[in-house]
Amino acid sequence: MRDITYSVDFCVIGGGLAGVCAAVTAARQGLKVVLVQDRPVLGGNASSEVRLWALGATSHMGNNNRWSREGGVIDEILVENVYRNPEGNPVIFDTVVLDTVVNEPNITLLLNTAVNAVEKHDDASIRLVRAFCSQNSTCYEIHAPLFCDASGDGIVGDLAGAIYRMGAESPEEFGEKFAPSVEYGSLLGHSLFFYSKDTGKPVKFIPPSYALKDITKIPRYRNFKKNEHGCLLWWIEYGGRLDTVHESEDIKWELWRIVYGVWNHIKNSGEFPGAETMTLEWVGLIPGKRESRRFEGDYTLIQQDIVEQRPHYDAVSYGGWAIDLHPADGIYSNKPGCDQWHSKGVYQIPYRCMYSKNIRNLFLAGRIISASHVACGSTRVMMTCAHSAQAVGMAAALCSQQRLLPRDLSEPARIGQLQQDLLRAGQYIPSMRLNDPKDLVQTAHMEASSRLALTELAPDGPWRQLTDAWAMLLPLETGKAPRFTLEVAARQATSLTCELRISRKKGNFTPDETLASFTVALQPTPALTTSQQSLRYQLMTGTNGALELTSNHKGGPAGELSAQTVPVEFDVSLPENQYGFVVLQGNPDVFVRTSQTRLSGIKAVTSQANERVATANIQKPTQDIGIDTMEFWIPQREPDGLNVAMTIDPPLDVFGPMNVRSGINRPLQGPNAWVAEPQDRQPSLTLTWDSPKTIREIVLTFDTDADQAMESVLMGHAQRIIPTCVRKYRILDALDRVVYACQENHQTRNVIRLDTPVTTDVLRLELTPPDSHIPASLFEIRCYE
Numbered sequence: 001m002r003d004i005t006y007s008v009d010f011c012v013i014g015g016g017l018a019g020v021c022a023a024v025t026a027a028r029q030g031l032k033v034v035l036v037q038d039r040p041v042l043g044g045n046a047s048s049e050v051r052l053w054a055l056g057a058t059s060h061m062g063n064n065n066r067w068s069r070e071g072g073v074i075d076e077i078l079v080e081n082v083y084r085n086p087e088g089n090p091v092i093f094d095t096v097v098l099d100t101v102v103n104e105p106n107i108t109l110l111l112n113t114a115v116n117a118v119e120k121h122d123d124a125s126i127r128l129v130r131a132f133c134s135q136n137s138t139c140y141e142i143h144a145p146l147f148c149d150a151s152g153d154g155i156v157g158d159l160a161g162a163i164y165r166m167g168a169e170s171p172e173e174f175g176e177k178f179a180p181s182v183e184y185g186s187l188l189g190h191s192l193f194f195y196s197k198d199t200g201k202p203v204k205f206i207p208p209s210y211a212l213k214d215i216t217k218i219p220r221y222r223n224f225k226k227n228e229h230g231c232l233l234w235w236i237e238y239g240g241r242l243d244t245v246h247e248s249e250d251i252k253w254e255l256w257r258i259v260y261g262v263w264n265h266i267k268n269s270g271e272f273p274g275a276e277t278m279t280l281e282w283v284g285l286i287p288g289k290r291e292s293r294r295f296e297g298d299y300t301l302i303q304q305d306i307v308e309q310r311p312h313y314d315a316v317s318y319g320g321w322a323i324d325l326h327p328a329d330g331i332y333s334n335k336p337g338c339d340q341w342h343s344k345g346v347y348q349i350p351y352r353c354m355y356s357k358n359i360r361n362l363f364l365a366g367r368i369i370s371a372s373h374v375a376c377g378s379t380r381v382m383m384t385c386a387h388s389a390q391a392v393g394m395a396a397a398l399c400s401q402q403r404l405l406p407r408d409l410s411e412p413a414r415i416g417q418l419q420q421d422l423l424r425a426g427q428y429i430p431s432m433r434l435n436d437p438k439d440l441v442q443t444a445h446m447e448a449s450s451r452l453a454l455t456e457l458a459p460d461g462p463w464r465q466l467t468d469a470w471a472m473l474l475p476l477e478t479g480k481a482p483r484f485t486l487e488v489a490a491r492q493a494t495s496l497t498c499e500l501r502i503s504r505k506k507g508n509f510t511p512d513e514t515l516a517s518f519t520v521a522l523q524p525t526p527a528l529t530t531s532q533q534s535l536r537y538q539l540m541t542g543t544n545g546a547l548e549l550t551s552n553h554k555g556g557p558a559g560e561l562s563a564q565t566v567p568v569e570f571d572v573s574l575p576e577n578q579y580g581f582v583v584l585q586g587n588p589d590v591f592v593r594t595s596q597t598r599l600s601g602i603k604a605v606t607s608q609a610n611e612r613v614a615t616a617n618i619q620k621p622t623q624d625i626g627i628d629t630m631e632f633w634i635p636q637r638e639p640d641g642l643n644v645a646m647t648i649d650p651p652l653d654v655f656g657p658m659n660v661r662s663g664i665n666r667p668l669q670g671p672n673a674w675v676a677e678p679q680d681r682q683p684s685l686t687l688t689w690d691s692p693k694t695i696r697e698i699v700l701t702f703d704t705d706a707d708q709a710m711e712s713v714l715m716g717h718a719q720r721i722i723p724t725c726v727r728k729y730r731i732l733d734a735l736d737r738v739v740y741a742c743q744e745n746h747q748t749r750n751v752i753r754l755d756t757p758v759t760t761d762v763l764r765l766e767l768t769p770p771d772s773h774i775p776a777s778l779f780e781i782r783c784y785e
Contacts, residue, residue: 002136006108007143008032010396011129013115014150016044017054017382018366018389020101021073022148025393025425027106031400034142035107036131038114039286042097044152044366046382046712048090050288051193052231053711054078056383057320061709062610062634063342065320066473066509066603067667069706070387071428073100075748078383078710082717083746090713110140115151118159124360126160146396146406150365150389153245154293157368162356164293168373176303176374177626178323178341185328186373188380189239190248190287192255194263196229196278203279205267210253212261215269219334224262226272230714235337236262237290240328244292252287258331259283290326290367290380297370298410299352303626306347306378309505311431314415315348316391316422318430321381322613323374323627341627342619345508348430349379351415354392355406363396363406365389387427394422423663426701426749430507433663440695440783441661444687444763448657450677452775454599459487459563459645461594468617469607470592471501471581471633472644473509475654475670478576481516484568485647486584487593489525496520496590499583500570507668510630511581516570522590525563563593568646577654577670581605581633584644594642597678598723600703600777601655601671604643605633635707639718655777657685665701665779673703675777676769683776687763687783694759694785698752701780702726702745721746726767726776734762757785 008031012023015037023035045052057068069075077100085092101109110133117130126147131140149156154164168186171179180186215221220235236258239251263280266272304310306323322340327333353370356362364370367380369388378384395409395418409418423434436442457472464470476482481500488496497519501511568582584592586607594604609617609632620629635641655675664672676683703724710717721727730741731752739758742750763783767776 002138003141004138005141005143006034008034008108009144009400010146010148011036011142011144012148012150013129013156014152014366015039015042015111016150016152016366016385017046017074017097018385019148019150020097021386022150022365022389022393022396023107024073024100024104025390026396027104029394029397031106031397033107034110034144035101036110036113036115036142038112040112041094042101043094044382045288046093048094049286050284051090051713052288053713053715054382055321055709055711056381056387057318057346058707058709059321059342060610060612060711061637061707062613062632063320063322064344064508064510064630064633065346067706068320068346069708069710070383071665071748072387072390072426074383074386074390075426076100078712079704079747081712082710083720086717086720088711088713088716093712113140115155118156120160123161124358126156126359126361129156146361146363146399148363148365148392148396149368152289152292152366152368154295154368157295157356157359157362157364158293160359160362162295162359162362164295166293174300174302174372176372177624178303178325178374180325184335185240187240187244187328188290188326189237189328189330190244190251190255190289191234191237192252192259192284192287193230193233193236194259194280194284195282197281198278200277202276205264205279207260207264210257210260211264212257215261215265218258218331220331221265224266226266226275226278232714235331237326237330237337238332240326240330244289248287248289255287256283291376293368294371294373294376295364295368296357297353297355297364298357298407299350299370301349301353301371301375301379303372303374306375307343307626307628309343309345309347312348312350313412314351314410315429315432316351316419317349317384317388318346318428319349319378319384320346321378321384323377325374325377340613341621341625342614344510344512344628344630345505346430349388351391351395351418352410354388354395360405360407363392365392390425390427391418391422394418394425426665428666435663436782438784439661440689440693440785441687441781444689446657447686447688448674448676449682449684450680451657452599452655452675452677453651453653454648454655455651456647457595457597457643457645459593459595461596461642461645463489463591464594464642465588466584466586466590466592467588469583469586470644471511471583471605472646473579473581473603473605475601475652475667476574476578476580477652477654478574480573481570481580482652483649484582486566486568487563487645488522488566489563489591490522491589492524494522494587494589496522496566496587497585498568499585500572501581501583502578506578509579511583511633512630515572520566522564579669593645595645596773597643598774600673600675600724601667602643603635603707604641605635607631607633610634637718638708638723660685660778660781666706673777673779676767676775678775680775681769683767683769685765685778685781689761692759692761693783694757695763695783696754696757697784698731698740699780699782700750700752700778702748702750703777703779704748723770723774724777726770726778728768730766732764732766733758733760739763
């Protein structure tokens, strides 16, 4: 055997998305990092070995967590993946994750390398880890003052003697009403997926000897579909009654039996017409794990933290996936494959969950952080794991720079620096804003070539049938609510109920408080009820509920009709700037005009259920399980989800240039973005200082729509670049010299480090609008000496 020793600042064990984001974040702060991964690729459950889509607070865009996609390194990875890999090819996603790591010179990556031993300074401190790579017959010894266990099963924590839990707590231990019964089970199982394809010619399938023979042993076997594969079959799950660490290979073999038995049923039962030309393209070689060890930190996150959205002084991350528990019997259970319950908004995750309570120099990242079984049902998903791991990477950098241990940073006097450093790096922490005295923009005079005062969403889109309720989510100003006018059509005499709603809790987007409501009578629109000689209208309702109109009348555009103008005026005043929902209640006899205009910070939502994460458009527990009743109001995916056309009087004047130094880089209680006028085809933002400044670094944050879930695999994405994202821009100094120019941007954050610092008292940012229907926008600009 060959022996290699590394001495570094920080050692991360586990190369899933959590380990990757911890390592990259620390490396970008200057730490020398070794990243140890026991598989041939990075990404963990998101890799091509498992092929589960990475998700987090956006929850397939099926909850009320608007603009909640995780920021920082994980956002960079997901946005890059959509750009390179809109088809959701898991092999291409591997390359995106690998690129992110290998482009960091401070990271030494060890693939196919498994940690198998720990040596300690004393009972409470790790000195080194030992690992072995079977591919090159090499033993590694890695010394570091700080370690992070992001291995999924917590191999380093276990070997070091870190205190952990495994299995569900009783309802009494933490007062969690959703804690499962013994019958339901105390552990989540593993899943293993397969891909299939149609070859266009007959393909015979002979099952292996170990394939499940009796498909009826699976109570839900009738739910299998010929063309459904990959992580759509997440409910092929097993192992919750076993030791999900030491019996993992046994669990894998049972999952193989199930998968090949399912495919034999699809191919050879005769119940699936067209299956004769289909073949298996891929079967997972390792299962995706959901739960095993959970290590104890100085704080244990519980159900009430999630549902009540409890604040924490040391919040460094957040979650938003549902509390999602599964029956321990998995696919063999008679119960539904999961039991999901959503909170009304995102919840904070405290830093105290991210280090071991008894091993002084051990950070925790991924699904093993300090959380109860119930809370882990939400925190375990990959985007949440990755986002929290970025906090670990930043904490490791601060500990290294200041010679501290992980617990030291949890002190109230120190945690603020960690939070501010995270915000500076693109992390989003609910209820917190960046306050950066080093940012030169904070002292600059700011002038924009224009600023949007939103008076209209032009009626240039198709008609939408109100089979469900729809609402416009708009940033409203303090004072009397504006007057809105809509274009509607009715196919018979009927009525339309309009409401103005808000969220009771600041920062939430669950419209659980109705401020005003009224109903207006509508007369039938002749074009929808009578046949006209010059026009032939065909009414079509698609999956998005849109009314499409075609015309053979050459004198006007297809779809033109005379609509009724409906004034919507709410006699109510708002005590502060906040988002409001202008609600149009469902009525299938009513159609509303839509707009092709896209703007940062506004969104059309509908009261529907996304079947991937909800069973109905209203969440209503039938028992007291400590969960809120609420309605879901969700957006549609691009390119659908057109806004409702309307006029607004007085205009919404909340898109000014001062937003770019608000310290919040996404919509919250307002848009937090400067948005230029749509007519301004050469928008610019000029910064002026009283005296010349030497600028070495410029940070820009653009709108890649944090509402888009950006699932990493299987699900394709219609657009490689988010429509509201500025693609082209340039930066000029006081003499109109180009300091920097970008021709093809698609990322959220652009960090520009100038090869030659510029000294100037004026800096002008010129943006090119993304599209004729989309004005240029910017969330943030920061400048540093």
